[in-house]
Amino acid sequence: MPKSRRAGTPGKGPGATGKTGSGTPASRVSAEFLRGLSQPVLAPHDKTAAAAREIVSADARKRVERSAALKAARLARDAGLPPPGDDD
Numbered sequence: 001m002p003k004s005r006r007a008g009t010p011g012k013g014p015g016a017t018g019k020t021g022s023g024t025p026a027s028r029v030s031a032e033f034l035r036g037l038s039q040p041v042l043a044p045h046d047k048t049a050a051a052a053r054e055i056v057s058a059d060a061r062k063r064v065e066r067s068a069a070l071k072a073a074r075l076a077r078d079a080g081l082p083p084p085g086d087d088d
Contacts, residue, residue: 042050072084 069084076082076084
């Protein structure tokens, strides 16, 4: 019988010991391998789309801030108070 078939149960991988040829547990090798793949390689289109989303979200944040400032000024004006930010 060949040496590789004597160790472990037949049909369950390399020697069926749950270890790779280097002696490292197979599950640990998989986890290390998957950690290295956590960031997929992006295509140029994906990079451009991500940059566009960032620009659009930054503009949306600015609009929200401006709208809030204008609303606060309008409410202060209607209440007869000095506008926000006016320290006189």
